[in-house]
Amino acid sequence: xxxxxxxxxxxxxxxxxxxxxxxxxxxxxxxxxxxxxxxxxxxxxxxxxxxxxxxxxxxxxxxxxxxxxxxxxxxxxxxxxxxxxxxxxxxxxxxxxxxxxxxxx
Amino acid sequence: xxxxxxxxxxxxxxxxxxxxxxxxxxxxxxxxxxxxxxxxxxxxxxxxxxxxxxxxxxxxxxxxxxxxxxxxxxxxxxxxxxxxxxxxxxxxxxxxxxxxxxxxxxxxxxxxxxxxxxxxxxxxxxxxxxxxxxxxxxxxxxxxxxxxxxxxxxxxxxxxxxxxxxxxxxxxxxxxxx
Numbered sequence: 664x665x666x667x668x669x670x671x672x673x674x675x676x677x678x679x680x681x682x683x684x685x686x687x688x689x690x691x692x693x694x695x696x697x698x699x700x701x702x703x704x705x706x707x708x709x710x711x712x713x714x715x716x717x718x719x720x721x722x723x724x725x726x727x728x729x730x731x732x733x734x735x736x737x738x739x740x741x742x743x744x745x746x747x748x749x750x751x752x753x754x755x756x757x758x759x760x761x762x763x764x765x766x767x768x
Numbered sequence: 769x770x771x772x773x774x775x776x777x778x779x780x781x782x783x784x785x786x787x788x789x790x791x792x793x794x795x796x797x798x799x800x801x802x803x804x805x806x807x808x809x810x811x812x813x814x815x816x817x818x819x820x821x822x823x824x825x826x827x828x829x830x831x832x833x834x835x836x837x838x839x840x841x842x843x844x845x846x847x848x849x850x851x852x853x854x855x856x857x858x859x860x861x862x863x864x865x866x867x868x869x870x871x872x873x874x875x876x877x878x879x880x881x882x883x884x885x886x887x888x889x890x891x892x893x894x895x896x897x898x899x900x901x902x903x904x905x906x907x908x909x910x911x912x913x914x915x916x917x918x919x920x921x922x923x924x925x926x927x928x929x930x931x932x933x934x935x936x937x938x939x940x941x942x943x944x945x946x
Contacts, residue, residue: 679874693833694840712838713822713871717880720826736832737840 664725673727673749675756679718680727682708684742684750687728692737693719722746769811771797776805778929779885780936782821782856789819789858799858801847816863819846820871823885825854843871852888875944882944886937893930896923 664672673680686699696719697710710718719740722728727746730738742750773792777785789799789807794816797809820843824834835845835857843859861869872878900923904916 677874677876679876692840693837697841709873711871711873711877712841712843713820713881714873714877716834716837717877720830721880733833736836738830738833 669725669745669749672725674752676749676753678708679710679714680722681750681753683715683718683722684727684746684753687740687742687746688750690731690739690741692734692739694737696740770800770809771811772806772808774806778933779889780933780940786819786821789860790817790863793817793819799846799860802849802856802858817860818863818869820859820861820869822857822859822871823854823881824848824857825884825888838871842869852892854888879941879944882937882941886934886941889930890934893927893934896926896930899923900927 676684682700682703683696686696686703691699693712693715697712697715700708700710719728723730723740726743727749728740729743731741732739775788777788792799792807792809793812794814796812796814798812798815798817799819800808800810802808824831826834838845838857838859843861846858846860848858849856859871863869872881900920903919903923
C-alpha cells in the first residue's frame with residue numbers, strides 16, 4: 664500500500680486499530696491483546712475473536728505490526744516503526760480533539 | 769443417536785444458519801459437521817449454545833494461531849467446510865445469561881467478511897455464466913437437446929441465486945456502512 668493509501672486508512676484510524684496498536688507497543692499474542700484492551704477500557708471494549716483476528720491480519724498486511732516469534736500455536740505480534748508513526752499521528756489528533764472538547768458546555 | 773438434515777441456506781444468509789444450529793441444540797441435537805449438503809447432528813441433552821461461523825482464507829501456517837485465538841476466548845471449533853480457497857469454520861460456546869457471545873464486535877470486521885464472501889462467490893457466479901454458452905455450443909449442434917435444456921435450466925437457477933446473493937450482501941453492507 665502506498666503512503667497516501669495508508670494515510671487514508673489509518674489517519675484517522677478506527678478505535679479497534681488504535682487499541683491494537685497501542686497494546687502492541689509491547690509484544691503480545693492475540694488473546695493477550697484482548698485482555699490488555701479490556702483492562703485499559705474497564706471492559707467497555709471487549710474484542711470478538713473474529714474482529715481482532717481480522718484487524719491483526721490487516722495491520723500485518725499493511726506493515727503496521729509484525730510477527731516477532733511464536734509460542735506454541737500462538738504467534739506473538741509487535742508494532743513496527745510504521746505502526747508507531749501512525750499511532751503518533753493519532754495521538755496528535757486525539758490531543759486536538761480533547762483540547763477542543765473543553766469548549767463543550 | 770445421529771441424524772442429518774438437508775437444509776438450503778445460501779452464504780448471504782449464514783446468520784440464519786447460526787440460528788438454526790442454536791435451535792437444534794435447544795431441541796437436543798448438537799451439530800457435528802456439514803457434509804454432502806447436509807447438516808449432521810448428534811443427540812444430547814438440550815443445551816443453550818451459541819454458534820458462530822467465520823470464513824478463514826489465510827495461509828496454512830496462520831490457521832493454528834487463528835483457531836487458538838478463538839479457543840483462548842472460549843470458543844470451540846466444531847467443524848470446518850472447505851469451499852473455494854478458504855474454509856467455513858463453525859465455532860460454539862455455551863450461551864450466557866447476560867450477553868450474547870459474538871465473534872464480530874465492530875461493523876468494519878463484519879463488512880470485511882461480507883465483502884470477502886461477495887467477491888469470492890460472485891467470481892464463481894461469473895465463471896458459471898461463461899459455462900452456459902460453452903456447454904450450449906457443444907451440445908446444440910449435435911442435437912442433444914435433452915442434455916442442453918436441463919443444463920440451461922440448472923445454470924439459470926444458479927445464476928439467479930448468485931445475483932440474489934450479490935444483491936443481498938450489497939444491501940447488508942450498505943446498511944452497515946450507514
